[in-house]
Amino acid sequence: MYPAGMDYGRESGALLIPTRFVWPYGGRSVYITGSFTGWTQWPMTPLEGCPTMFQTICSLPPGYHQYKYIVDGEWRHDEHQPSINSNFGTVNTVLLGRESDYLSAIVCPQMPPGSTMDVDNAAFQRVVLVSDGTLHEPFRRISEDDLQMSRHRIAVFMSTHLAYELLPESGKVIALDVDLPVKQAFHILHEQGIPMAPLWDFSKGKFVGVLSALDFILIMRELGNHGSNITEEELDTHTISAWKEAKTSLNRQLTEQQVAVSRRLVHAGPDDNIKEVALKILQNGVATVPIIHSPSEDGSYPQLLHLASLSGVLKCLCLYFRHSPGSLPALQMPICTIPVGTWVPRIGEPNVRPFAVLRSSASLSAALNLLVQARVSSIPIVDENDSLLDVYSRSGITALAKDKNYVHINLDEITIHQALQLGEDPHSPYENRVQRCYMCLRSDPLFKVMEKLSKPGVRRLIIVEAGSKRVEGIVSLSDIFRFLLGL
Amino acid sequence: MGNANGREDGGDSSQSGVESGGSSQDRMSDQDGAQGDELMGRSPPPSPRASHSPLMFRPQMPVVPLQRPDERHSPSSSWMQMTSGYEDMYMEQGIPTMIIWSHGGQEVAVEGSWDGWMTRKPLQRSGKDFTILKVLPSGVYHYRFIVDGQSRYSPDMLWDQADAGNAYNILDLKDYVPENIDSISGFEPPQSPDSSYNNSQLVAEDYAKEPAMVPPHLQSTLINAPSSHMEIPRPYSRPQHVVLNHLYMHKDRSSPSVVALGSTNRFHSKYVTVLLYKSTQS
Numbered sequence: 001m002y003p004a005g006m007d008y009g010r011e012s013g014a015l016l017i018p019t020r021f022v023w024p025y026g027g028r029s030v031y032i033t034g035s036f037t038g039w040t041q042w043p044m045t046p047l048e049g050c051p052t053m054f055q056t057i058c059s060l061p062p063g064y065h066q067y068k069y070i071v072d073g074e075w076r077h078d079e080h081q082p083s084i085n086s087n088f089g090t091v092n093t094v095l096l097g098r099e100s101d102y103l104s105a106i107v108c109p110q111m112p113p114g115s116t117m118d119v120d121n122a123a124f125q126r127v128v129l130v131s132d133g134t135l136h137e138p139f140r141r142i143s144e145d146d147l148q149m150s151r152h153r154i155a156v157f158m159s160t161h162l163a164y165e166l167l168p169e170s171g172k173v174i175a176l177d178v179d180l181p182v183k184q185a186f187h188i189l190h191e192q193g194i195p196m197a198p199l200w201d202f203s204k205g206k207f208v209g210v211l212s213a214l215d216f217i218l219i220m221r222e223l224g225n226h227g228s229n230i231t232e233e234e235l236d237t238h239t240i241s242a243w244k245e246a247k248t249s250l251n252r253q254l255t256e257q258q259v260a261v262s263r264r265l266v267h268a269g270p271d272d273n274i275k276e277v278a279l280k281i282l283q284n285g286v287a288t289v290p291i292i293h294s295p296s297e298d299g300s301y302p303q304l305l306h307l308a309s310l311s312g313v314l315k316c317l318c319l320y321f322r323h324s325p326g327s328l329p330a331l332q333m334p335i336c337t338i339p340v341g342t343w344v345p346r347i348g349e350p351n352v353r354p355f356a357v358l359r360s361s362a363s364l365s366a367a368l369n370l371l372v373q374a375r376v377s378s379i380p381i382v383d384e385n386d387s388l389l390d391v392y393s394r395s396g397i398t399a400l401a402k403d404k405n406y407v408h409i410n411l412d413e414i415t416i417h418q419a420l421q422l423g424e425d426p427h428s429p430y431e432n433r434v435q436r437c438y439m440c441l442r443s444d445p446l447f448k449v450m451e452k453l454s455k456p457g458v459r460r461l462i463i464v465e466a467g468s469k470r471v472e473g474i475v476s477l478s479d480i481f482r483f484l485l486g487l
Numbered sequence: 488m489g490n491a492n493g494r495e496d497g498g499d500s501s502q503s504g505v506e507s508g509g510s511s512q513d514r515m516s517d518q519d520g521a522q523g524d525e526l527m528g529r530s531p532p533p534s535p536r537a538s539h540s541p542l543m544f545r546p547q548m549p550v551v552p553l554q555r556p557d558e559r560h561s562p563s564s565s566w567m568q569m570t571s572g573y574e575d576m577y578m579e580q581g582i583p584t585m586i587i588w589s590h591g592g593q594e595v596a597v598e599g600s601w602d603g604w605m606t607r608k609p610l611q612r613s614g615k616d617f618t619i620l621k622v623l624p625s626g627v628y629h630y631r632f633i634v635d636g637q638s639r640y641s642p643d644m645l646w647d648q649a650d651a652g653n654a655y656n657i658l659d660l661k662d663y664v665p666e667n668i669d670s671i672s673g674f675e676p677p678q679s680p681d682s683s684y685n686n687s688q689l690v691a692e693d694y695a696k697e698p699a700m701v702p703p704h705l706q707s708t709l710i711n712a713p714s715s716h717m718e719i720p721r722p723y724s725r726p727q728h729v730v731l732n733h734l735y736m737h738k739d740r741s742s743p744s745v746v747a748l749g750s751t752n753r754f755h756s757k758y759v760t761v762l763l764y765k766s767t768q769s
Binding site for chain 1: 601627758759
């Protein structure tokens with residue numbers, strides 16, 4: 001059931017699940033107290049636009065928890081949520097499944113509830129299917145007509161503009177020989193400050209693939225594995241092509257939960273329209289698509305022009321529509337009212353896609369395992385008060401190439417905090433943190449979120465609660481495009 | 488032309504501190520060290536990090552005050568100021584553009600989506616035309632003219648019609664001026680100089696001589712320009728035509744098995760600099 005290579009014993013306690021608690025019955029001051037607060041009072045904040053609803057987000061380790069509310073000095077419990085009698089009177093309870101359940105649920109979110117043989121998982125699903133029907137969001141929902149019109153306008157725009165427009169007037173692209181040693185390749189990626197590069201095969205005379213941060217993460221895990229195929233000395237001579245061969249055979253060993261890696265390079269030409277480029281990125285699950293021009297019919301003498309990403313497409317879109325907001329009414333809606341992004345599930349909500357964060361004291365190997373197994377590109381890092389500190393993303397792994405740090409670090413012992421500091425410029429650490437961690441509120445309209453995402457280097461925004469900076473969700477470039485294209 | 492000698496005057500100023508091990512000046516001969524030193528009369532350029540003085544005042548990036556646990560829920564919007572201050576640093580430059588109305592009238596004004604259709608600016612009369620100069624960031628704007636109180640659009644410029652029936656003009660401002668390639672093809676190449684073309688092939692003695700000088704224009708290649716930092720690509724300036732279609736090679740002493748090949752080429756009206764790292768081990 002679980003993908004090979006994971007050792008859950010080591011990671012216990014590292015995984016935290018943000019959970020939203022809502023008190024919808026009004027009051028002047030509301031606190032929550034429970035086993036996860038050490039039975040001290042934590043304040044809850046009223047929702048904007050609806051002062052009778054109070055909410056807070058707590059990051060809980062998986063397991064069984066009890067909690068109660070203190071409303072205007074009085075101990076109350078939520079009658080619509082599961083509860084039991086205890087020393088404190090009637091307390092509400094919540095059962096968050098085992099860590100393993102979360103990770104397997106993350107890997108295959110389409111698995112219908114109750115289809116596994118795991119008894120605990122089934123019990124967990126039963127508990128959280130109790131829904132809270134009396135709640136209503138303070139914001140209105142978008143009308144279907146507005147949505148269809150906006151999607152149609154955007155589709156027309158993207159079908160009539162070509163990938164050539166994504167090219168900057170004067171651009172630079174880095175490519176790597178597929179026979180380069182892997183170690184050299186990562187040093188080059190780090191020096192040039194790029195997260196990935198296309199691979200050129202001199203013998204075949206064409207581009208055959210890309211080398212990205214995910215490859216480096218897999219290699220680091222291989223190095224850490226006992227009995228792995230690659231040793232430290234071999235890394236000096238291990239070429240990229242040999243690594244890619246090993247990776248496909250590794251993928252074939254894993255269970256059917258892993259999506260088969262396509263060997264063909266996903267690329268586009270400068271005369272393809274932007275919509276085709278975006279669809280290629282979304283459907284193949286890649287971050288960038290090289291734009292390659294072949295003057296001849298059979299694809300010989302290819303000329304690499306640009307690495308197109310959703311960020312560039314979004315920038316093109318925003319530039320065009322920024323000054324005529326009336327033509328796209330869907331963009332005025334706050335993001336909490338449209339089905340975009342991954343949100344922290346609320347108590348009582350059926351668990352569609354679990355959401356995980358990590359403390360900065362968690363080990364780097366836990367972070368890398370989560371990145372690989374859950375197939376996400378970044379993880380929010382929270383502090384002891386569960387407010388957002390930083391983000392660890394896949395591309396951060398190339399920072400380990402600096403000063404050959406990957407040689408003498410132990411993935412299990414180094415914490416995420418230390419790993420992030422390794423990549424930082426010692427003279428301006430504050431700027432680095434700001435550059436990594438872009439935030440927005442749940443009430444921000446969609447066009448504002450799109451403007452923020454179209455800045456180069458921003459791949460995702462963390463949705464935080466105003467004031468406490470607690471993590472409410474993540475919205476990424478692919479989320480936005482799936483929504484805009486109606487996928 | 489045989490081996491050319493790359494002089495180093497001004498070349499080392501493109502190095503930027505410790506990080507750019509792989510992007511030092513291209514050298515195609517072995518006689519670089521001695522000549523380089525005697526030309527470098529000035530001190531080495533300061534590393535870019537040192538130029539960020541800790542005393543530099545950054546008014547747009549306030550420090551978030553530390554929150555005590557009992558203040559947890561007090562609304563503090565200072566972190567929002569932080570992100571918006573960072574946005575200001577990305578503000579685009581305004582591009583001047585002329586808007587012209589040439590269909591008569593006594594008083595002509597223009598209103599547009601650059602400020603949400605809030606203000607109307609009068610146009611200046613110059614002969615039979617009315618003009619106004621606007622400075623706007625790049626993007627696509629909609630606008631209309633108000634001629635003697637009547638809302639009109641100019642049919643000889645780009646226009647469109649909204650669903651409600653109001654027609655408006657469209658202004659598409661790009662953040663660079665695309666090159667007019669046709670104007671280049673009108674360039675008359677000079678005649679070949681009168682002389683005989685019967686030079687013999689190079690022999691071993693020719694290689695022993697000092698190679699000819701590389702034209703200094705070829706130093707201004709974009710290959711050495713610093714690349715993206717933390718995934719944010721930098722906008723490059725338009726390369727000069729003289730560096731196009733030349734192959735630059737660089738072999739770094741610290742990584743002997745890798746050679747870097749670089750070249751800048753034109754594709755339609757845009758330029759692409761490709762840097763390919765090749766392995767020299769078989």
